[in-house]
Amino acid sequence: MKINVRELWECASRELSRRKSRTMANIAAYLIAVCVLLVFLTFMRASRDFNRSILGSVGTHFLVYMPWESGAKEYFIPKAPTGEGFFAAGVFSDPFSPNIVKQIASIKEVKDASPYISYRMQGREDRQFFLIGGFDPASPVSVNSTTCAPADLVAGRFLEPGDKGKNVFIAEQNYSSVRGYSVGDRIRILGEEFELVGIVKPATRPARADIYMDIETATRLIVNRMPANVAAGNTINGVLVESKEGPVQDTAISKIRMLSTKLEIYGFGCYKPASNSISVSEQTFWFLTLLIMIAAILFSMKTQLSSVMERQHDIGILKAIGWSNRAITWQILLESLVQSLIGCVFGCAVAVFIVTLVPLRLVVGQPLLRGTTIPAFLFLLAVLISAGGGMLAGIVPALNAARKYPAEALRHI
Amino acid sequence: MDKKEKAVGNIMEVRNLKKNFYLKKKEIQVLKGLDLTVRRGEKVVITGKSGSGKSTLINLLAGLEPPTSGEIVFDGKLLNGLSNNEMSALRHRRTGIIFQNFNLLPSWNACENVEAVLFFSELPRDKRRKRAVELLNGVGLGDRLDNLPAELSMGQQQRVAVARALANEPEIIFADEPTGDVDPETAGEITKILFSWIGQRNTTLVTVTHGELPLGLFDTVYSLRDGILRK
Numbered sequence: 001m002k003i004n005v006r007e008l009w010e011c012a013s014r015e016l017s018r019r020k021s022r023t024m025a026n027i028a029a030y031l032i033a034v035c036v037l038l039v040f041l042t043f044m045r046a047s048r049d050f051n052r053s054i055l056g057s058v059g060t061h062f063l064v065y066m067p068w069e070s071g072a073k074e075y076f077i078p079k080a081p082t083g084e085g086f087f088a089a090g091v092f093s094d095p096f097s098p099n100i101v102k103q104i105a106s107i108k109e110v111k112d113a114s115p116y117i118s119y120r121m122q123g124r125e126d127r128q129f130f131l132i133g134g135f136d137p138a139s140p141v142s143v144n145s146t147t148c149a150p151a152d153l154v155a156g157r158f159l160e161p162g163d164k165g166k167n168v169f170i171a172e173q174n175y176s177s178v179r180g181y182s183v184g185d186r187i188r189i190l191g192e193e194f195e196l197v198g199i200v201k202p203a204t205r206p207a208r209a210d211i212y213m214d215i216e217t218a219t220r221l222i223v224n225r226m227p228a229n230v231a232a233g234n235t236i237n238g239v240l241v242e243s244k245e246g247p248v249q250d251t252a253i254s255k256i257r258m259l260s261t262k263l264e265i266y267g268f269g270c271y272k273p274a275s276n277s278i279s280v281s282e283q284t285f286w287f288l289t290l291l292i293m294i295a296a297i298l299f300s301m302k303t304q305l306s307s308v309m310e311r312q313h314d315i316g317i318l319k320a321i322g323w324s325n326r327a328i329t330w331q332i333l334l335e336s337l338v339q340s341l342i343g344c345v346f347g348c349a350v351a352v353f354i355v356t357l358v359p360l361r362l363v364v365g366q367p368l369l370r371g372t373t374i375p376a377f378l379f380l381l382a383v384l385i386s387a388g389g390g391m392l393a394g395i396v397p398a399l400n401a402a403r404k405y406p407a408e409a410l411r412h413i
Numbered sequence: 414m415d416k417k418e419k420a421v422g423n424i425m426e427v428r429n430l431k432k433n434f435y436l437k438k439k440e441i442q443v444l445k446g447l448d449l450t451v452r453r454g455e456k457v458v459i460t461g462k463s464g465s466g467k468s469t470l471i472n473l474l475a476g477l478e479p480p481t482s483g484e485i486v487f488d489g490k491l492l493n494g495l496s497n498n499e500m501s502a503l504r505h506r507r508t509g510i511i512f513q514n515f516n517l518l519p520s521w522n523a524c525e526n527v528e529a530v531l532f533f534s535e536l537p538r539d540k541r542r543k544r545a546v547e548l549l550n551g552v553g554l555g556d557r558l559d560n561l562p563a564e565l566s567m568g569q570q571q572r573v574a575v576a577r578a579l580a581n582e583p584e585i586i587f588a589d590e591p592t593g594d595v596d597p598e599t600a601g602e603i604t605k606i607l608f609s610w611i612g613q614r615n616t617t618l619v620t621v622t623h624g625e626l627p628l629g630l631f632d633t634v635y636s637l638r639d640g641i642l643r644k
Contacts, residue, residue, distance in 0.1 A: 007532050018520035317516045321530045322505025407478035
């Protein structure tokens with residue numbers, strides 16, 4: 001028996017058009033399954049992305065430095081009072097080449113990296129120690145999260161890229177209040193006069209200092225007093241780093257450590273619970289996606305399956321008059337496929353309608369979220385599930401019926 | 414009679430045919446080793462009471478289910494050894510079957526039910542349709558081509574079933590009480606149509622009945638009793 005697609009289609013379309021209610025029920029089942037799948041997954045995905053956008057940036061910043069190795073005394077100002085020197089993460093540290101910044105910035109898991117210089121010195125008049133921090137105001141991503149940010153301002157203005165080389169600085173609120181400084185004051189630091197342009201009150205940050213200035217200015221003040229360092233090209237003692245997100249931070253850190261065994265990381269561990277939470281929500285998302293997919297397939301198959309089971313007697317008739325198992329199976333498969341794909345198209349349309357109409361705010365509970373759209377891969381998934389479900393729903397009972405002897409199938413009422 | 418003449422002469426030979434069914438784990442012997450020989454063009458009727466195994470026998474002969482044991486040889490080929498596809502091809506091209514309860518496809522109209530046999534036979538759609546219309550005209554249903562089985566009387570449904578059985582011009586027709594569910598007048602008409610067709614084409618007919626068919630029309634009459642066939 002030669003299978004002719006045209007004849008198969010003639011029989012399949014006849015079955016579909018004559019048994020309207022059964023066809024409609026099957027199409028409706030696929031419609032519901034696809035629609036629920038798309039709407040649920042779209043909203044769930046939006047919720048997951050939102051969660052990720054919040055938690056993903058928690059604690060993802062850190063300071064890279066090299067703890068001071070005793071013996072490397074040439075890095076310190078020869079005549080400086082005891083207790084002065086490069087200082088990072090609460091310890092004396094060694095200066096190193098700014099080339100490391102480029103290397104760190106090129107790591108895939110790093111969002112931004114910028115140079116930092118941090119120096120502890122003693123006031124010439126009050127003999128009090130204070131910490132100078134020098135950063136690049138043109139790198140706000142890594143600077144704002146690791147040192148201080150414009151949002152931390154309590155008076156004056158923040159450092160700007162235009163302050164490069166200028167004798168201006170900003171100070172921490174506690175430091176300036178103890179010293180009685182206010183915005184506009186002119187203060188002498190390391191023999192040069194500086195203007196205080198802003199006062200900040202930053203939260204806990206890994207690279208905090210008492211006063212901050214542009215890195216070029218800070219370098220001129222500190223490093224140029226150490227000819228040995230300049231000659232060696234070691235002009236910074238820290239790198240401010242913002243990693244892409246919590247879940248990749250450990251990878252970023254381990255890649256940074258691979259650049260030099262002397263490099264140490266100073267940051268806060270709050271990215272760990274945050275990234276654990278992301279990982280939980282990610283796993284939940286995929287697990288639920290899988291469950292929904294299985295449920296959608298089973299739901300859509302169920303109606304299809306029972307409608308084919310009802311047709312056992314008809315299949316028996318076709319077998320009795322000489323239709324081959326292959327012809328019967330292909331006809332049922334074709335019917336299933338057509339119904340599943342029609343249901344899928346309508347399901348996609350209804351899902352788009354629902355997703356467009358329902359404000360995401362109602363679902364995720366966040367007013368900041370903009371509207372969402374169904375991603376293309378979900379449409380593809382819906383088509384694959386429908387077609388796969390349709391084929392499976394068709395082939396199982398079709399093969400089952402085809403396996404039976406005609407007389408056996410004819411006894412089925 | 415030499416071997417060749419025998420092959421031409423007998424279209425069907427049945428040897429020691431047995432069929433058992435299992436009902437609630439209990440074995441029921443329906444056919445207990447019967448033998449039957451049918452010559453090409455012969456009209457055979459098998460009579461028997463309800464429950465004697467007539468329908469089972471016709472199902473086995475038509476290849477609709479396998480026997481428990483024994484041999485059915487159709488035109489020199491042992492049916493027991495044929496594959497599913499070969500059995501389908503045999504039913505598709507060489508045999509026709511008429512059921513007592515018609516067994517028409519409920520969602521296909523009269524014409525389509527007759528056409529069903531002609532699908533996948535490489536016959537173009539228009540010729541397929543033409544042939545179905547001719548056959549339905551032949552059984553007096555030329556004006557009911559587009560009616561679904563549910564819209565036809567029992568007699569009309571059985572006439573559609575007869576037309577369907579004749580559509581592929583079979584060498585042998587198996588009929589399971591073809592007039593069992595219709596009134597005597599319609600039964601007479603169906604019998605007339607059937608015999609007129611097979612008479613013109615020398616088609617073999619094997620039918621079972623519980624007695625409503627005029628036995629005089631048949632060349633050989635068998636009686637099925639206690640699972641054994643007797644002349």
